[in-house]
Amino acid sequence: MAQQPFKPTAPVKNTTAAAKPAYKATETKPVSFIFDKGNYRLLIISIAVVALGFILMSGTTDIYSNTKIVIAPLVVLGGFxxxxxxxxxKPSVKVD
Incomplete structure (x- = not known):
């Protein structure tokens, strides 16, 4: 049993007399970024700490050293x- 397509009984009429304007003029606010200078500084420091942890983990001599097994992974986790x-x-709020 196939379904019959639905046909509307009367066409829908759109009235343009009651239409609202497409846009409204609004006040422009200064652009505020999500992160401030301190956030970026901490992010760069964290990348350097993670890189330092991987440098501590690298090397071919003495695979089972305390530095490679314990300290370097803790440094990497600290960087993350x-x-x-x-x-x-949250960035600091500046009061004008």
Whole structure:
């Protein structure tokens, strides 16, 4: 049993007399960025800390050293934590 296509009984009329204007003039506000200078500085520092952790992990001698197994992964995790903090930190509010 196939369904019959629906046909409207009367055409829909659009009235243009009651139409509102397409746009309304609004006040322009100065552009405010999501991050401020401090956020970017912390993000760059976190990238450097993660890179330092990977440098500590690299090398071919003494695979089971305390630096490569314990300290370097903690430094990398600390760098990622600092990066998350840099992203979630709210910028300081400047009162004009």
């Amino acid at each position: 934590a600092l990066g998350f903090f840099a992203i979630f930190k």
